[in-house]
Amino acid sequence: MDHSICLEPICRLCGCKRAIREGFRPYLKEKYENIIISALKINVTFDVLGVHPPYICQCCILKLKRWRKFSNRNIKKICNIHVVSFQDTECKFCNVTEVVPVTLEDFKNAAVNSHLIPSFPNEDELHFIKLTKDGNNISINLTVFKDFSWALIVAGITMQTKSLLGEDFGDFLNLQDFSKLCNVIENAGTCTGNQDFPDVVEKKKGPDGQIPINITKNDIYCHLHCTIRHKKCELLVSKDTKRCRVCKMFRSDLAAKRNAYRAPGRDQLKPKTPNIHLSRAQLEDKLATLKGECRQLKQRNRCLQDKVTTYANERAKLLAKLLAAESTVMDDVEPEIESNSI
Structure with a gap:
C-alpha cells in the first residue's frame, strides 16, 4: 500500500483510523491550526508530507471545540487527546492487510477489570451499571452506542456535560478514553444533595399530598432519593466528598426558605x-x-x-x-x- 494513501484515514492527533467518514468531508488539520497550538502546543504547519496524516477525526474536533468553550470562560481544562507520534521510520499501517474494526464487544472486554456490571441488550448499545453501597439500587448507568457516542445517567438524571471530575471525554469514545472513563466512574461517588430539609418539602406538597418538583427557583426535589438537588448539580463527586460544590453553595437558599416558613406571619396567605x-x-x-x-x-x-x-x-x-x-x-x-x- 502507498504510504500517503495509508495516512489518509488516520487522525493526525489521536492516530485512530477514523479520520474519513463515509458520506462526510474530512477535516483538514490546517483549518484547526490555531486551536491545536493553544490546546496541545503542536504546530501542524511543521508537519512533513508523507510522515504526518493530513486529516483530523471528528472525535478530536469535538474535544478541541469543547476545550475552547471552557477556555473562553476562563475555566482551566485539559484537552483529553492523547497525541500519537509519527516520527517512526516504519509505518505500522502499511503492512496491515486487514483492518479489524473496533466493536462494542471490545468495549465490554475493556471494562472487565472495573467494578461496573456490563449488559449487552442488543447490537446497538452496551450498558454498564454501578450499584449503590447496599447493592439494592442503581446509582450510575453508562451507555455506549454503536457509533461510540455515550450517555451517563447518575441518580436517575442524565448528565448534560461530557466533562467528569476535571476530565473531558468528548462526545465519542475510543478504547483508551473508555478505560479512563470506567476508572473515573469506579472511583467516584454520587452527590447526596440536601436531604436535611424535609420540612421544606412538606410545606410544598399539594392539597392532596402531591409530591412537589420545584422547591425554589433553582432547586428540584428528587423523590426517588428523597433529596433536593440544584438544577446545575454536578452529580458525580470524589469518594471523600459528600456533596458537590453547587449543592453546597446554594444550601443558603433552602435555609432561607425554611426560615420563611418558620417565621410567624411570613407565610400568611391572602384571604x-x-x-x-x-x-x-x-x-x-x-x-x-x-x-x-x-x-x-x-x-x-x-x-x-x-x-x-x-x-x-x-x-x-x-x-x-x-x-x-x-x-x-x-x-x-x-x-x-x-x-x-x-
Missing part, C-alpha cells in the same frame, strides 16, 4: 386565595386558623350576650326605681290636690 391553589400544609394551617377564629367569635358572642343581659337588667332596675319614685310622689300629691279643691 381571597382559592383553596385549589393551596398546598396540603397550607390548607391545614388555614383550617386551624379558621377554627381558632371561630372559637374567638363564639367567645366574643358570649361576652356580648352577657353585656347586653347585664345592661338590660340594670336599665330595668333603674326604670323600676323611677316608676316607684313616681308612684310615691303621686300618692303624696293627690291629698294636697283634693284639699285645695275643697
Whole structure:
C-alpha cells in the first residue's frame, strides 16, 4: 500500500483510523491550526508530507471545540487527546492487510477489570451499571452506542456535560478514553444533595399530598432519593466528598426558605386565595386558623350576650326605681290636690 494513501484515514492527533467518514468531508488539520497550538502546543504547519496524516477525526474536533468553550470562560481544562507520534521510520499501517474494526464487544472486554456490571441488550448499545453501597439500587448507568457516542445517567438524571471530575471525554469514545472513563466512574461517588430539609418539602406538597418538583427557583426535589438537588448539580463527586460544590453553595437558599416558613406571619396567605391553589400544609394551617377564629367569635358572642343581659337588667332596675319614685310622689300629691279643691 502507498504510504500517503495509508495516512489518509488516520487522525493526525489521536492516530485512530477514523479520520474519513463515509458520506462526510474530512477535516483538514490546517483549518484547526490555531486551536491545536493553544490546546496541545503542536504546530501542524511543521508537519512533513508523507510522515504526518493530513486529516483530523471528528472525535478530536469535538474535544478541541469543547476545550475552547471552557477556555473562553476562563475555566482551566485539559484537552483529553492523547497525541500519537509519527516520527517512526516504519509505518505500522502499511503492512496491515486487514483492518479489524473496533466493536462494542471490545468495549465490554475493556471494562472487565472495573467494578461496573456490563449488559449487552442488543447490537446497538452496551450498558454498564454501578450499584449503590447496599447493592439494592442503581446509582450510575453508562451507555455506549454503536457509533461510540455515550450517555451517563447518575441518580436517575442524565448528565448534560461530557466533562467528569476535571476530565473531558468528548462526545465519542475510543478504547483508551473508555478505560479512563470506567476508572473515573469506579472511583467516584454520587452527590447526596440536601436531604436535611424535609420540612421544606412538606410545606410544598399539594392539597392532596402531591409530591412537589420545584422547591425554589433553582432547586428540584428528587423523590426517588428523597433529596433536593440544584438544577446545575454536578452529580458525580470524589469518594471523600459528600456533596458537590453547587449543592453546597446554594444550601443558603433552602435555609432561607425554611426560615420563611418558620417565621410567624411570613407565610400568611391572602384571604381571597382559592383553596385549589393551596398546598396540603397550607390548607391545614388555614383550617386551624379558621377554627381558632371561630372559637374567638363564639367567645366574643358570649361576652356580648352577657353585656347586653347585664345592661338590660340594670336599665330595668333603674326604670323600676323611677316608676316607684313616681308612684310615691303621686300618692303624696293627690291629698294636697283634693284639699285645695275643697
